[in-house]
Amino acid sequence: MSLIKRNEANWLPSVFDDMFKTDWLGGTTNVNSIGTSIPAVNIQETEDNFSVEVAAPGKTKEDFNIELNNDVLTISSEEKQKNETSEKSGRYTRKEFSYSTFKRAFSLPDSVDSEKISASYKDGVLTIALPKREEAKVQAKRMIDIS
Numbered sequence: 001m002s003l004i005k006r007n008e009a010n011w012l013p014s015v016f017d018d019m020f021k022t023d024w025l026g027g028t029t030n031v032n033s034i035g036t037s038i039p040a041v042n043i044q045e046t047e048d049n050f051s052v053e054v055a056a057p058g059k060t061k062e063d064f065n066i067e068l069n070n071d072v073l074t075i076s077s078e079e080k081q082k083n084e085t086s087e088k089s090g091r092y093t094r095k096e097f098s099y100s101t102f103k104r105a106f107s108l109p110d111s112v113d114s115e116k117i118s119a120s121y122k123d124g125v126l127t128i129a130l131p132k133r134e135e136a137k138v139q140a141k142r143m144i145d146i147s
Contacts, residue, residue, distance in 0.1 A: 037102070038102045038104065039054050039055050039056045039102060039104075040054075040055045041053065041054050041055075041104060042055075043106075047132075047137060047138045048131065048132055048137060049129055049130055049131045049132055050109075050112065050129075050130040050132070051127060051128070051129055051130070052073075052075075052106070052127070052128040052130065053125050053126070053127050053128075054075060054104070054125065054126040054127075054128075055124065055125060056077065056124060056125070056126055057124030058124065059077060059079070059121075059124075060121070061120075061121040061126075063077045063078075063079055064076070064077050064119075064121065064126055065077070065078075066119055066128065068108075068114055068117065071107060071108045071110075071112075071114070072105055072106070072107055072108070073105065073106045073107075073108055073117075073128070073130075074103065074104070074105045074106075075103070075104045075105075075106075075126070075128070076101070076102065076103040076104070077100070077101065077102055078100070078101045079099070079100040079101070080099055108130065110136075111132045111133055111136030112130045112131070112132060112133070113130075113131045113132060113133045116131045117129065117130055117131070
């Protein structure tokens, strides 16, 4: 399957819009309604597994929460930063707050073996491996004898 960029001025809605462009936060593409950036996600399927890659540079593995509930995989992160500086004379105070959060949720197919899901974070990319159940893997072709 390949993703095709569409002209948004097209008046005819696509059945794929809900699947590819809308997230569970109610936003579209990579920015929700309050302007918070949502990391881009790549999902790849092979014969043996699915792989989800989340682009999130500048974070640590401790910044992420990955939860599986009723075959829904939820990836979230929340980061708060508070910097305070003040002069010794007490006349000037400055406070700066920074808050970054995102949450992405994906319904998993029945073919995923939920007991074997694993995750790693390296070079700004969170990778989640979703192995397929043995019975869901593509079986090799075999010849059947006729008796």
